[in-house]
Amino acid sequence: xxxxxxxxxxxxxxxxxxxxxxxxxxxxxxxxxxxxxxxxxxxxxxxxxxxxxxxxxxxxxxxxxxxxxxxxxxxxxxxxxxxxxxxxxxxxxxxxxxxxxxxxxxxxxxxxxxxxxx
Numbered sequence: 001x002x003x004x005x006x007x008x009x010x011x012x013x014x015x016x017x018x019x020x021x022x023x024x025x026x027x028x029x030x031x032x033x034x035x036x037x038x039x040x041x042x043x044x045x046x047x048x049x050x051x052x053x054x055x056x057x058x059x060x061x062x063x064x065x066x067x068x069x070x071x072x073x074x075x076x077x078x079x080x081x082x083x084x085x086x087x088x089x090x091x092x093x094x095x096x097x098x099x100x101x102x103x104x105x106x107x108x109x110x111x112x113x114x115x116x117x118x
Contacts, residue, residue: 001042009044010051017056018080021072028074032062035070059083 001016003009020026033041039049053070056062061079062070073079100110 010048010055013038013042013044013049013052014055015084017052018061018084021061021076021080022084024077026072026076028072028076030072031068032070032072 001012003012017026017032020032026032035046035049035053038044038052039046042049053062053064057064057070059079060073061076061083063073064070099105100107105113
């Protein structure tokens with residue numbers, strides 16, 4: 001995983017977890033990699049990895065079974081979807097819409113361009 005400069009590393013890890021949940025790589029009540037495994041795999045400090053786990057646990061996307069590990073909550077997929085949609089609408093959509101207006105690209109044209117490049 002390549003980390004960006006403009007966002008905290010723990011948030012990028014949390015985004016990656018949400019992506020795995022939304023892509024159904026990790027399903028409800030399924031165990032996810034441990035803090036230690038994530039820290040080693042991504043070559044980050046375990047405290048940084050732990051911050052991602054705490055953040056996602058606060059958002060009710062994952063939960064901890066003491067002594068066993070972390071799991072995706074029953075509502076984890078829906079909660080991850082709501083979180084990522086809200087972030088997109090707040091952070092990315094305004095930039096996208098501004099750029100489209102500046103370049104005189106309609107939503108229909110954007111959809112056609114997207115479809116052609118898939």
